[in-house]
Amino acid sequence: MLPDLADLLSEAHVVALPMRVRFRGITVREAMVLRGPAGWTEFSPFVEYDDGESAAWLRAALDFGWTTHEPAAESVPVNATVPAVPPDEVAPLLARYPGCTTAKVKVAEPGTTLDDDVARVAEVRRVMGPDAAVRVDANGLWSEDQAARALERLAPFGLQYAEQPCRTVPELAALRARLSGLGVAIAADESVRKASDPLAVARAGAADVLVVKAQPLGGITAARAIVAEAGLPCVVSSALDTSVGLGMGAFLAAAAMSPGYAAGLGTAAMFTADVTASPLLPVGGQVPVRRADVSAELLQRHAASPERTAWWRARLERVHALLATA
Incomplete structure (x- = not known):
């Protein structure tokens, strides 16, 4: 089942992580991490991807954050x-x-x-x-x-x-x-x-x-x-x-x-x-093979700008709406 948008946004954090070298044309990687009942998960389609392509990325985030997956190896x-x-x-x-x-x-x-x-x-x-x-x-x-x-x-x-x-x-x-x-x-x-x-x-x-x-x-x-x-x-x-x-x-x-x-x-x-x-x-x-233990201090230290955070939250809202009508 699709979680409520409000529940997703309440535990959504946008970060901007600097890279050591340019890769795939970027030097800073933006990503949104969310917390679900199974643990932390991630929604990070590249910024140039449209909402339709990004829908699979949100399905992945929900699959990992709202489903218990047992590790098949250490x-x-x-x-x-x-x-x-x-x-x-x-x-x-x-x-x-x-x-x-x-x-x-x-x-x-x-x-x-x-x-x-x-x-x-x-x-x-x-x-x-x-x-x-x-x-x-x-x-x-x-x-x-x-x-x-x-x-x-x-x-x-x-x-x-x-x-x-x-x-x-x-x-x-x-x-x-x-x-x-x-x-x-x-x-x-x-x-x-x-x-x-x-x-x-x-x-x-x-x-x-x-x-x-x-x-x-x-x-x-x-x-x-x-x-x-x-x-x-x-x-x-x-x-x-x-x-x-x-x-x-x-x-x-x-x-x-x-x-x-x-x-x-x-x-x-x-x-x-x-x-x-x-x-x-x-x-x-x-x-x-483990889930990351996310740090509140690091989320704050590497938080994206208010403008970029608003962009990602609006993106999540649009893509969530696509999944709701699929």
């Missing part, structure tokens, strides 16, 4: 995340992910070149050594031809997979067939979490791996159903969440993720602040 392995930084910044970034043996490297960033990407991936491989798993993520910014050229240059570094190299499902399917002898697996992210039909990519044979995120897919319960029906290996990743949202992802990863893969849930290391005194930071290459 912890899950996670990857390090390397934004589009110069090679000399790679080693200090990786040091924030102690024990991690997998790295996801951003490529195709606007304003950078393929040579920049190759240099960044080469440095990650050098620092982490030959046995580490290295992934690249293009966020759908390459065309099929650009992706083919890029992955031919990046393949010698031993990629575990390339995440969303192209935007559309047909492009992914064509690229996967085109690169069948190269040994680079294709993972789908945006083609799952932003699609009206998240299973279309699996039916089209356009990916080897699904990257799933709890909030964009409507929560733990909904995401587990998608993974089960898709029948492909699954990697659970974050949506640049606070530790509250990372906890939601960790519960999903413990229940649904495929063995042999690290989850993309170590992103608390990208922030200089959080909503809890015990953030879900990687330790020994793992993050714990």
